[in-house]
Amino acid sequence: MEKRFANGTxxxxxxxxxxxxxxxxxxxxxxxCGKSTLLRILAGLIAPSAGSLDWxxxxxxxxxxxxxxxxxVFQEPTLMPWATALANVALPLRLEGMPRAEREDRAAxxxxxxxxxxxxKAYPRALSGGMKxxxxxxxxxxxxxxxxxxxxxxxxxxxxxxxxxxxxLLTIWQEARFTVVFVTHSVFESVYxxxxxxxxxxxxxxxxxxxxxxxxxxxxxxxxxxxxxxxLCRTVSLGLGEAIAA
Amino acid sequence: xxxxxxxxxxxxxxxxxxxxxxxxxGLPRDAWPRILMPxxxxxxxxxxxxxxxxxxxxxPWIVPAPSVIWATLLRDWHTLSVSLWITLQITFAALAxxxxxxxxxxxxxxxxxxxxxxxxxxxxxxxxTPIVAIAPLIIIWVDDVxxxxxxxxxxxxxxxxxxxxxxxxxxxxxNLRDLFRLYRASRLQELFYLRLPAAMPLFLAxxxxxxxxxxxxAIVAEFVAGTGGRASGLAYRILEAGYQLQIPRMFAALFLxxxxxxxxxxxxxxxQHLLLRHxxxxxxxxxx
Numbered sequence: 285m286e287k288r289f290a291n292g293t294x295x296x297x298x299x300x301x302x303x304x305x306x307x308x309x310x311x312x313x314x315x316x317c318g319k320s321t322l323l324r325i326l327a328g329l330i331a332p333s334a335g336s337l338d339w340x341x342x343x344x345x346x347x348x349x350x351x352x353x354x355x356x357v358f359q360e361p362t363l364m365p366w367a368t369a370l371a372n373v374a375l376p377l378r379l380e381g382m383p384r385a386e387r388e389d390r391a392a393x394x395x396x397x398x399x400x401x402x403x404x405k406a407y408p409r410a411l412s413g414g415m416k417x418x419x420x421x422x423x424x425x426x427x428x429x430x431x432x433x434x435x436x437x438x439x440x441x442x443x444x445x446x447x448x449x450x451x452x453l454l455t456i457w458q459e460a461r462f463t464v465v466f467v468t469h470s471v472f473e474s475v476y477x478x479x480x481x482x483x484x485x486x487x488x489x490x491x492x493x494x495x496x497x498x499x500x501x502x503x504x505x506x507x508x509x510x511x512x513x514x515x516l517c518r519t520v521s522l523g524l525g526e527a528i529a530a
Numbered sequence: 531x532x533x534x535x536x537x538x539x540x541x542x543x544x545x546x547x548x549x550x551x552x553x554x555x556g557l558p559r560d561a562w563p564r565i566l567m568p569x570x571x572x573x574x575x576x577x578x579x580x581x582x583x584x585x586x587x588x589x590p591w592i593v594p595a596p597s598v599i600w601a602t603l604l605r606d607w608h609t610l611s612v613s614l615w616i617t618l619q620i621t622f623a624a625l626a627x628x629x630x631x632x633x634x635x636x637x638x639x640x641x642x643x644x645x646x647x648x649x650x651x652x653x654x655x656x657x658x659t660p661i662v663a664i665a666p667l668i669i670i671w672v673d674d675v676x677x678x679x680x681x682x683x684x685x686x687x688x689x690x691x692x693x694x695x696x697x698x699x700x701x702x703x704x705n706l707r708d709l710f711r712l713y714r715a716s717r718l719q720e721l722f723y724l725r726l727p728a729a730m731p732l733f734l735a736x737x738x739x740x741x742x743x744x745x746x747x748a749i750v751a752e753f754v755a756g757t758g759g760r761a762s763g764l765a766y767r768i769l770e771a772g773y774q775l776q777i778p779r780m781f782a783a784l785f786l787x788x789x790x791x792x793x794x795x796x797x798x799x800x801x802q803h804l805l806l807r808h809x810x811x812x813x814x815x816x817x818x
Binding site: 324327328329354356358360362364365366367375376378379380396397398399407408409427452455456 | 537703705706708709710711712713714715719723724727728730808809810
């Protein structure tokens with residue numbers, strides 16, 4: 285797959301990725317390696333210049349949908365400041381035309397899933413950065429997506445909040461088993477979270493290595509301090525070093 | 531989705547604490563200086579004016595003392611209140627039309643860059659044309675004086691609403707717009723759920739500017755119409771009092787215009803606050 289922007293920049297060259305159902309995949313690379321562009325192509329927000337995106341339609345046919353349902357989490361919480369947490373989370377359902385009572389029910393349970401029960405009526409400005417990000421995740425989950433696309437969602441948060449959100453994300457993922465494509469530029473985050481790390485290089489954006497993270501789930505603080513984790517981080521760091529030098 | 535397991539609920543304390551606001555006579559304590567200080571300055575200036583006029587024995591047909599103006603206001607209240615009512619009607623009708631048409635045009639502009647490119651310069655032309663210069667024409671062309679005044683006031687008032695709302699409709703967060711696209715929102719959904727709410731603060735700021743301008747437009751148009759002796763609003767009372775050298779009455783009418791302008795400004799400010807208090811930065815009290 286390739287992507288060339290209107291100004292002639294080649295953002296992605298020869299990207300060929302297989303993503304399995306239920307995978308947790310991280311895209312790791314320096315700025316300008318096209319990882320966000322790739323994510324936006326996956327989301328259907330921009331079209332590839334060459335190549336295609338093939339969804340394995342068969343499993344989705346049962347539901348009568350031609351495409352998998354997507355959830356997208358941006359780097360910023362991207363909430364509507366004029367709407368309560370509940371209304372923000374209910375937005376995707378409202379756009380589908382779901383009746384109010386039903387969508388508010390589902391939005392409330394999505395908020396509970398991310399640990400925000402009781403904050404339904406809070407406006408975004410009354411919430412901390414980490415809580416806003418949780419609302420954003422709840423909104424992505426409310427449609428029960430097949431694929432969750434996350435674009436450096438925790439990059440702007442402090443480390444303690446990020447660790448908590450990493451753990452909570454893993455808990456939710458293990459229970460619901462949707463596919464996650466997680467863009468990050470943190471080696472540690474990508475190793476901690478994912479089953480597979482795809483290392484990308486810049487100018488032009490391309491995949492240089494794929495590293496499997498074989499450690500079993502559930503992963504927790506014990507894993508974060510283990511020798512195995514350190515060794516994996518080293519491998520991925522070296523891979524990233526090569527990508528930056530390439 | 532499998533049966534959802536909820537994560538343990540976050541502690542309330544992670545939410546930002548709301549400091550308790552101390553209230554005096556129903557208002558937050560630090561709101562009082564904002565009311566009292568301007569009031570104090572006003573009273574001091576009026577007192578200085580009164581004293582200066584009395585001490586120097588300035589005749590009322592040059593500068594009337596505040597007490598004389600007040601007495602005239604009470605004495606002529608019947609005539610003045612009728613005129614005030616006429617001016618108010620024109621002002622509010624013009625403001626309502628300006629808000630409605632400004633909003634509608636801004637929505638039209640937001641539908642396509644081409645429409646905006648082609649029409650916006652003409653809105654600017656309308657804005658920069660001095661109303662005093664075209665008011666006589668409008669009054670000649672439009673038979674109904676009220677309608678002519680309304681058109682003049684509308685021309686003055688409508689541009690801030692149009693330009694602010696156009697800007698507001700285009701300033702919705704780009705990621706949110708992507709999100710709407712991702713969920714295949716229709717144009718109408720995007721307009722109602724995203725662009726209009728995002729434009730609200732700027733629309734209201736425009737409305738606040740236009741409130742004062744509608745009053746100015748109405749007064750200016752009345753002046754022009756008044757020279758033809760065909761109007762009866764507050765501006766006409768000022769003209770009439772000028773001809774008859776009833777200077778205190780002129781001041782009384784001027785006072786009513788000022789008060790009207792201030793009340794419009796305050797009321798629109800209150801509307802702005804009530805609509806935005808939950809979310810917009812402008813309505814948020816900063817701590818410390």
